Amino acid sequence: MKRFSLHSARRRARLYATGVVACAVVGTMALTASGPANAASVSTPGVTATSITLGATEPLTGVAANYNDIAPAMQAVFAWANAHGGVNGRQINFKFVDDQYTPSITSTMTHQLVLQDNIFADIGSLGTPTQLQVQPYLNGLKVPQLFILSGCNCWSSSKYPYSSGYQPPYTVDGKILGNYVAKNFSGQKVGYFTQDDEFGFDTIKGLNMEIKGSSVVNKQTYVASTAAYVAGLQSQVAALQASGAKVVVMAAIPPFVGLFATTAATLGYTPQLVIDGVAGDPSAIGAPAALTTPAPNGQALLNGAITDGYGAFENQTSNAWVQVATKLLTKYDSEVAKNGITGDELVGFNLGYTVYQALKAAGKNLTRQGLLNAIAADGKNFVNSGFVPYSYSSSVHFGYEGEQLYKMSTTATPITLPTGTFMGVSPVGPVYYTSPGAGPVKVWHGAQDKVPASLSSTA
Amino acid sequence: MGELQKRAQGLAAKPWFRMPRQPMLRHLTYAAVAVVFLYFLTQKLSAFNDYEVGQIAFYAVALAGLTLLTGINGQISLGHGGFMAVGGFTLALLVEHTTWNVVPELAIAIATSALVGAVIGIPATRLRGPYLAGMTLMVALGLPYLTNQYNSFFGGDQGLTTPQPTGPASINPEQWLAWIQLACALIVLILLGNLLRSRFGRSFRAVRDDEIAASLAGIHVARTKVIAFMVSAGCAGLAGALLALSAGGVNSAEFPLSISIYLLAGMVIGGTGSLMGVWWGAILIVYLPTSWAPALASHFHVNSQVSANLAVIIFGLVLVVGMLVAPGGIQGALRWVAARVGAYFSPDGVPNMKLSLQEAPTDRAVHDGESVTQVGEPGVQVHPTND
Amino acid sequence: MQFFLNITLGGIATGMIVAAVALGLVLIFRATNIVNFAQGAMAMMTTYIAYAVLHQGSGYWLAFVAALATGLLFGALTQVVLIRPLQGKSPLNAIIVTFGFLIFLEGVAGAIWGSQTRTYPAPFSEAGQKIGNTQIAFSPFDVFVVLAVLALMILMLVLFRGTDLGLRMRAVAFAPETARLLGVRVRPLLTLGWALSAAAGVLAALLVVPTSSLTPNFMDVILIYGFTAAVVGGLDSPVGALVGGLATGLSLAYVGGYLGGSLEPMAALALVIVSLMIRPEGLFARPAPRRV
Structure with a gap:
């Protein structure tokens, strides 16, 4: 008796399951046949008469x-x-x-x-x-x-x-910075400090087109994660220092440039910094206008750093x-x-x-x-x-x-923001331009565009 | 008692429709209703809303895994985003190197993340509470960085692309994707629902409630915990793979710690330990950061700094206030209401949670774990002794 | 060789800071049997207040004291409002609440102060000392860090081992009912535990912030490493926290220096897994029988 009822319960269950699934499938198929109405818009999306x-x-x-x-x-x-x-x-x-x-x-x-x-x-x-x-x-x-x-x-x-x-493109950054390094710091040992991704790779591509391979003595990378904040950049900075690099070219985001400077100060390492324009704004790095805060905090190293930019800075x-x-x-x-x-x-x-x-x-x-x-x-x-x-x-x-090279310095007009007063930048040398390809880095002789009267009169 | 009254009672005892008692059937019935409902829903909604429904579906999958682990088995994970990353990258690597159909790709994504879940789950069996929480937090933080270390394999910063699967030309791609994701969610929920009604489900709860009693009852505690971890990680992996399909690609920045946090908040708001509650949590995760918080911010004219952080603040509040005030979450609140309403109509006027919630009283004795809030109950405290 | 030396010294400096975070976690675990995931975020809020004090023109040390005092208050307040209602509930609840509080505080800090980075000064020079002709990676500030963390550890040892108050705090944490029966006033002691632990967290934050920078989430990863250290050393042991902190700091430094920075978080995870496989309760915790 018990066996029978169990059996019949199972059969009923199976029947029921089949029924449910069949209903669902049939229902879905029937509805799918109607298909959604996708009205193709004739006019351009996002544009009306007004x-x-x-x-x-x-x-x-x-x-x-x-x-x-x-x-x-x-x-x-x-x-x-x-x-x-x-x-x-x-x-x-x-x-x-x-x-x-x-x-x-x-x-x-x-x-x-x-x-x-x-x-x-x-x-x-x-x-x-x-x-x-x-x-x-x-x-x-x-x-x-x-x-x-x-x-x-x-x-x-x-x-x-x-x-x-x-x-x-970062390769243009790399070429223009590399050109400057080759011209102004020739014969000095150069080290790279770059972010471990396309930003770093593309910049290095440009640097290598301009800087002699034999003068590059050490290449260090970092990963853009908050994790690096804790362990610091000790190993990278120590390696660059050990290699004897007197010029360090950096393709790094602002917090890591700041961290690099702090770490270098700890190690007593004082290379000339050349910083990609991504971190070219001293206020983003947190470089103070005056170096008289309770401790130097490594910011002295940023004083005199070379960077590049494609437009004017706010202190100009x-x-x-x-x-x-x-x-x-x-x-x-x-x-x-x-x-x-x-x-x-x-x-x-x-x-x-x-x-x-x-x-x-x-x-x-x-x-x-x-x-x-x-x-x-x-x-x-x-x-x-x-x-x-x-x-x-x-x-x-x-x-x-094309880009203008700049020098960060405590003597330039400082950048003043609600969060503090920061080091200013001043232009260095002419404007350069180049393509991301194999071409040379050339001086641009043209002037900056004039502000159109239609803009200045209505602004 | 008059004849009429007797007949009326007889009728009342025999409702026109009774949910089947066997769990599989019951769940299939729910699913069938859901399929029809969701079919109409996705037809009516705009393409972007379909896209969002698909997102809700995969977050529901991840939340189902998390609620199984934390709510049912009592192991906490603050790092489910890490397992999602495993699933997402597995799918993307398969897309890159094979020409397979999406179904085996998803299956392998599940298997891989379950395997990683086992690797984490085995040491985790020796950990309790805070230790486990911290360790899983490290998983969420550490796993994505591995993709940076081996960037030629994982595509570096650019990551790997996972093109959105397309169906028949008559169906728009967002709708098709939503169907795939909804189908996965329904299948996962049915399977988990059955799992929880099985011997495994009972041992999951037994281990949560009292490990020592469970092992006295013949349950292999460590194995049970590892299985729960694997199932949960597998769900997260599937969710990660489905996320990759929605996003069109994976990279290491795609699975930040915040995903793990959102999942935890989603679990708390839905009702820890409730499989149906995952839908509430998923809706919160999809809509709060992208729609509700910005709407709230513009309504109150707060400045951009505040509005930018509003979603994060609300997620934090959900976790804190939810845990303190309403540990049962939305699903718990609904049950409470249902029980009161049921009591209003029942002859003795006493709210009876058990009877109002499930149809088969004999089933209840064993299976009621899911219906009561678990986190928040004073369980048996296991203290390490001092001196 | 100099590279190895510098990395090692850097690892020690990092390790001491990590140990400070771990000590805060241990303190709260000993006093209340909870791991406070919001400790870093609470310290972050306090550091912003110290920053404001500093920029009022007050000196470093006034800001330092103000931060510690605010930390004490903040800790006590948090315990009363958020943690007290959770007493007697599953430990899972406390984990989720403190974690949620972490998120909440970071959101609030972002809403008030934005996500710009601010620099915070150190009280002593951060330039490495010269030994002979070579400058090594150990600055007066690092010496301060080491001394401050050692002092914190010794204070904690004295508190828990040598004073009646510490003994009562431990009793309250692990057997609140028994303690209450024995006439110990439980509530104020729990609050005191949170206050002290929050202050320890603030100390850690003030030691970290000069080398890092002040943002709403600057304590996140440090907290996780501090947790690693506490787990390795045993959540119950101040000496364990110190040793765990040094082990964590050195592992991170060597892995970062010789294998690659991306592996650092995974190295910490591996350290936790291995040490837990060997000694699940931590290296310095006394093996504790579990009681039902």
Whole structure:
């Protein structure tokens, strides 16, 4: 009896299971047959008669949050443009969202910008790993991914025609810094201190084109993680010191340049530092304006360090571009109004103004391909605050390929921020330009673009 | 008692539909209902919402693994993001080096992370509470750096790409991806639901409640803990692989410590130890950082520095306040309400959690572990003695 | 050879700082039987307050004292508000609450002070000492670190071994019911334990911050290494914390110096696994029979 009931219970159970699964399958198939309605939009996404929607993913929080002031400055330029009639009669909506410098979040937020906010283009998004993550996705959908704030060599590739970078590629940084080292510190032993990723690799590629291999005595790397904070950079600095390197070229992010200086002071190691522009802002490294704090803290080493930049620094207050940016941003960016302008905000200003010109050049009948064509054809002529013109063409998708060298020093006009007063920088020598390829490093004789009257009169 | 009354009682005792008693069947029924519901849902939603639903699905998978480990088996893990990284990278390496279908790739991702789970789980069997917590935290912190050390294999900073799988042309890619991810979530939940109703499930709980009593009862304590760890890590690995499909690629920056923290908060808000609660947790993880926190920030006009940190603050509050005030999480609260409502209609007016929650009283005696909040109960304290 | 020497000295300096964190964890574990994952974050908040005091124009030592005092208060307050309600509950709850508090504090610090890095000075020179013609990687500040951490350890040993108060604190931590029966006032002692431990955490933060820099999460990894040290040495033993700290610091230095920086976190993990396989309760903890 018991056996029977067990048996029948099992049979019923099996029948039931079959029934459930069958219902689900049949139901699903029946519904699938109807298929979703994907209405293909005829007009350009993100463009209406009165508006253009642009998007960006930015590290508003997280490890790279120090760059969170760039996008608001771009936003301020668009607010200025909108207040003066917009672009070809259209107002610019700029939606920048936080990706915490985390590629998976970049991916989600980019999906949101494309699928939900229906952006026309992704502009001025920041970060190498973050933007690499979405490069295949955006190019697959033919959404422009322009003016990426990263110096990766990877933005100018025929595989991804909808992408373009804004900063000089790191290899150009490396060549220009390497050229300076070869000319000014010839015969001295050179050491490298680089981040263990594409940033470091690409910079070294450029350095090696200019500096004789025989003079490079030691190469050290570090991993950009908070873990290194604890154990310090003792082993790397000690190795460079042991090798006798008198010049250390660094491709490192700001906190690690600071840490290097501190560690070197502990070891009594005082090489000439040559620092890639990524950490070229003394305020980002935390180099104080005066070296009289309770302990030297290694900052003395930063006094006299050579670095490079593709635009003016905020302490160059006599520069016309710094003046107009300060004026415009004070009006449209509450952060600048409150705390004064930073180097990042100068970048955001220049980038915003470039985007404005690009949209204008693309004309009234705005399409994604039209925008790309306009940048390829006219990009070289966009007025900007850089020391060299843009390099944009149909084959080159880099913004700048030229830079000014600077020296950090306690005697230059200090950089004053709410967090403190920092060392200033002053220009050294002429402006150089070169391509990331094999070509030589040349002196650029042209002057910086003049601030257009249409901008200075309305800012 | 009148004839009518008797008949009425008879009718009441025989509802028109009774959930099957066998766990597998019951879970399949839930799943079938869920399939139909989710099918309609994904049809109605926009492409981006489908994408988000898919994300909810894979976080639910990871949370199910974590809740099994922590809520059911009593081992804490602060490092489940590390196991997600293992799954994600395994999938990406398979995509890179093979031309297989996504199904075997996902299966291997599960197996690899379960294996890594065993490596961590074996020493973990000797650890209790704080020791284990700290060790798993180190896993989350350390594992992603391995990909930096061997960057030619793991693609360095750029990582490896994992193209989004595409289905028939009539179905948009986001919907297709969401279906894959939802299917995985449902399968995982059914299997875990059954596991918890099996001998293993009972030994998981027994080990959590009292290791010594469990071993007296013939349960191999160490083996049970390692199995729980492997199953849990396998779930996390699957979740990581599904995350990789959504993200389009993996790299070391993709699995920061914050993912592990989000998972812990998701588990607490859903209801520690509750498999159904994982959905609440997953919804929180997907929407809080990207939608709710920014909305809240703009509503209250806080400055950008505050709004940038709002999600983190809320996750912290969820963990602290949730643990202090409502350790049962959302699922616990729902049960509480259900029990009160049930009591209102029951003849004796006494809220009876057990009867209102599950249909088969005989089943309850053994299986009620899932329905009561576990973390938060004064269990048997095992103190090391001093001197 | 000089490379090896410098790495070793660097490892010792790091190890002492790690030991300071570990001592804080041990103190709280001994006094309340809980591991406080929020210890680093609490110290971080306090360090920001010290930074503000410093920039009011006060000297280093005033800021130092202010930080320690704030730390004591903060610890006591945390115990009363967050930890007291968890008494008698599963230890899992305390872990999750302290971990959640860590996240919360980092978010709050980010909201108030932003994520910019700030430099914090050291009270003594950080330049290495000259021995003969070579400068070695050991500065007056490192000497200060070593002395401060040794002092902390000795104070803790005296407290727990030599004083009535310490004995009562341990009794309260491990057998609260018995202690209460014996007439020990449990609540204030638990609060005191948290206060002292938070102050120890603040000391560690003040020793770390000159070589690192002040950000909302500057204590994260240090806390994890401190935890490594405490586990290796035994969560119950101040001497163990010191030895564990040195072992951790030196392992990190050698692995970083000879194998590669990316392996450092994994080296710490391996250290924990190996030492737990050999002695699950830590190297210096007395083997304790478990009681049901």
